[in-house]
Amino acid sequence: MTLRIYNYLSRQEETFEPLHPGFVGMYVCGPTVYGDAHLGHAKAYITFDIVHRYLEYKGYKVRYVQNITDVGHLVGDGDEGEDKIGKQARMEQVEPMEIVEYYTRNYFRDMDLLNVRRPDISPRASGHVPEQIELAQILIDEGHAYVSGSNVYFSVASWPAYGKLSRRKVDELEEGARLEVDSDKRDPRDFAVWRAATPGHLMQWNSPWGQGFPGWHAECTVMARKYLGLPFDIHGGGLENIFPHNESEIAQSEAAYGGDFARYWLLNNMVTIDGTKMGKSQGNSLNxxxxxxxxxxxxxxxxxxxxxxxxxxxxxxxxxxxxxxxxxxxxxxxxxxxxxxxxxxxxxxxxxxxxxxxxxxxxxxxxxxxxxxxxxxxxxxxxxxxxxxxxxxxxxxxxxxxxxxxxxxxxxxxxxxxxxxxxxxxxLGIIPDEISTQSGGSAGLEDSLIQILVDLRAAARKNKDYAISDAIRDQLAEAGVVLEDRPDGTAWKITR
RNA sequence: GGCGACGUAGCCAAGUGGUAAGGCAGAGGUCUGCAAAACCUUUAUUCGCCGGUUCGAAUCCGGCCGUCGCCUCCA
Structure with a gap:
């Protein structure tokens, strides 16, 4: 039986065959760590946890890379927007890296609770700034990016394949009603590979083009390449990022390094709450x-x-x-x-x-x-x-x-x-190794105490003293222990 | 404006050409001192609506209606 995967590149289900037999390289877009993980994260990372686990079940050796986005990307559009992490840092009056550290830990804590196995590598964008600068430089050298002010923009017009994942026609992108014209861009469709930092911008690095920070698609391109090589087998992410993020990752990589970027694109669909989109701006975000x-x-x-x-x-x-x-x-x-x-x-x-x-x-x-x-x-x-x-x-x-x-x-x-x-x-990761009592460190004592009550009740039942036996059962139930009388004795389980 | 997804029983949800999985809820039964749990039976002649293709369609094609989403940071 062969594994078949729906590949967003071809929009078809395809037989999965890794590039190197027996080995699978998988990259999944990770969280931006400036807030607690929400339901969208739960769906996405449980989805790719299943992919990870099932590939291993099938006998593949998997290398699973999932980034931690910890460089500030902009809250809004255009140059005036504030860096999300910087903004949170200012609100909480701490260093940006404290924000990053705090929410990264929360993220892993929550994923651990959901029994999501950790990726093999969780590279941070901030730890790969030199690689991102190098990417920008290669793109400039190859004629696919240009410097404008202290920004570096990818030239969409120079890359005809742009749009192949999201199936957007490059020519029509300009008609998008909400695309704002950024004065530094030669073409409104172009996107930043490197951005100049404004004076108040908290997270910034030196570059050949001045103080700035990486464009928000750059990290995935360079980190996937660094740890998996090109091309790699599976790229995962959320469907809402198909454009422009995933599209731009592909364009950057293929324009800079040649060849294909990723072979199979798996994108999970989104979550809604009571039928409508969940989002911070909707005010219905659920952590x-x-x-x-x-x-x-x-x-x-x-x-x-x-x-x-x-x-x-x-x-x-x-x-x-x-x-x-x-x-x-x-x-x-x-x-x-x-x-x-x-x-x-x-x-x-x-x-x-x-x-x-x-x-x-x-x-x-x-x-x-x-x-x-x-x-x-x-x-x-x-x-x-x-x-x-x-x-x-x-x-x-x-x-x-x-x-x-x-x-x-x-x-x-x-x-x-x-x-x-x-x-x-x-x-599936839904049946834990240990279930029974689910009660932390005192399990042994708790088990013994419950067993004493169960035995007392059994004695009462033997004497047909149902008032006592039912009282024991009812009170245990109230305390969260449900009894089940079976032919071979009384079983119990803790329900909370 | 451009692009896309979805509409299957009271609810959730599989099924993409061969005669409707599974879960929740409901009904009846078995077991039980009574329960609980479990098991059995039962609950859509029908898959938003209207046409078309086909021996045959929830599944393909066309039209219509409805819901949601992406195009801006987001998983």
């Missing part, structure tokens, strides 16, 4: 932290990070994801169903009731059917909704087996657990 704490007017409750991840994976990455409180609540239930079964299997496994290590042959058939369906789904452009559908069918089969009143061998339980760990854990 990952707000989602996890429930501290937002549109949310009725906090949502667990795994629920959020499950929710994002329940629609395809090239579709928009609409965040609504109702949809998240439904996802919570669905996820609980899944994880409840996994937890039960692990509890049964821990008891070692049946040490038979053979695997039920009938289950083996269910399992291999599931793996086939799962892989087929993932092979068709990372179709996680289909993969999840297969997982739920597998889950139902597992529930049937473990509730069958027939003894289930340890071998079968281990095979079930292994399947969950492989596909639900390693590939």
């Amino acid at each position: 990952i932290q707000q989602l996890l704490t429930g501290d937002h007017p549109r949310l009725s409750q906090p949502y667990g990070p795994m629920t959020v991840r499950y929710f994002i994976l329940s629609s395809h990455y090239r579709q928009t994801t609409d965040f609504t409180d109702d949809a998240l609540s439904a996802a919570t239930r669905g996820y609980e169903r899944l994880i409840g079964t996994v937890g039960l299997v692990r509890q049964m496994l821990a008891r070692q009731d049946n040490v038979d290590s053979t695997v039920d042959p009938q289950f083996e058939g269910v399992r291999s059917d599931f793996i086939t369906r799962f892989e087929e789904a993932m092979n068709s452009d990372f179709n996680t909704p289909q993969a999840l559908a297969a997982l739920f069918d597998f889950n139902r089969a597992v529930n049937t087996i473990i509730n069958s009143q027939q003894p289930v061998s340890n071998g079968t339980l281990e095979a079930i657990d292994e399947t969950y760990r492989q596909l639900g854990g390693n590939v």
Whole structure:
């Protein structure tokens, strides 16, 4: 079974074949670290985390590079705009690099919570200014960029292929109603490779053209090239950046270094909140932290990070994801169903009731059917909704087996657990290695205390003292521990 | 103005030519001391609307209506 990927360059699904067999180079546009990570980041980086994980599942050695944008790009258009990081630094009265450091840490913290595996390299734009200056110089030497004042602009007219990713016709770009004419540009379509710093600009570096800072497309071009070489296999990012950012990355790279830039372009679609665009300017921005704490007017409750991840994976990455409180609540239930079964299997496994290590042959058939369906789904452009559908069918089969009143061998339980760990854990990242009690350091003590209560209740039930047994159950439920009486004893799980 | 995406059951969401996955919610049943969980059955003769192509279309083509987005920093 071969992996097929929708390539935005060709606007078609293509068979994926890396340039160097067995190895994949992947670059994904990273965050600008001047604010907390929001839902858009969650969708984008969970998407490419899935790509990363599935490629490794397929046996590829992947090098995943994702930049940290920490040089100031402009808030507005034109020369008068303020540098975003500089602006935040001024507001918080700290050094720009403190802003960068603070939000970079928050970013990784939030991504860790969402079980997004870290990239192999997280290069910072500020650490690659010489490379960006070099890019500008090469473009000037090649006749694809020019100096105007202390700015360096890429000349779109000099590069006929400009527009090949976004399918915009270069000739028509001028008609864009909102393109403002920048006085230093020879052509309004041109974009900055290097910008002159205004006196108040906090982040600036020396260059052959004076004090300034890199244009906002330059870092991706030079860092992808530096760490992956050209061309590299996969370039990922958000669809809203297809133009001008991604388009300009390509043009710069191909004009400066020749050859192709990236071979497969994967772009995730955007998120909306209650059906409309999320954005700072819309005033409906929703941070990952707000989602996890429930501290937002549109949310009725906090949502667990795994629920959020499950929710994002329940629609395809090239579709928009609409965040609504109702949809998240439904996802919570669905996820609980899944994880409840996994937890039960692990509890049964821990008891070692049946040490038979053979695997039920009938289950083996269910399992291999599931793996086939799962892989087929993932092979068709990372179709996680289909993969999840297969997982739920597998889950139902597992529930049937473990509730069958027939003894289930340890071998079968281990095979079930292994399947969950492989596909639900390693590939989808929604089934953690440890679930049961989810209670931090005191887990051992907590487990013991709950078990004492469960045993007391069992004794009460034996005496048909249901007033006592129900009181124990109700009060535990109130405390967040739900009991389930099963033929083989009482199972419990912590719900908060 | 230019470009693009989407419209599938009450809700979320797969499916791109062969007769509608999965999840949530609802209904009935099994199990249970009662629950919970789980399992079984059930819930779209139909995929925004109107035409066309085809033996056959949610899927292709044309038109219309509606929603959202990009073109400006944004994942």
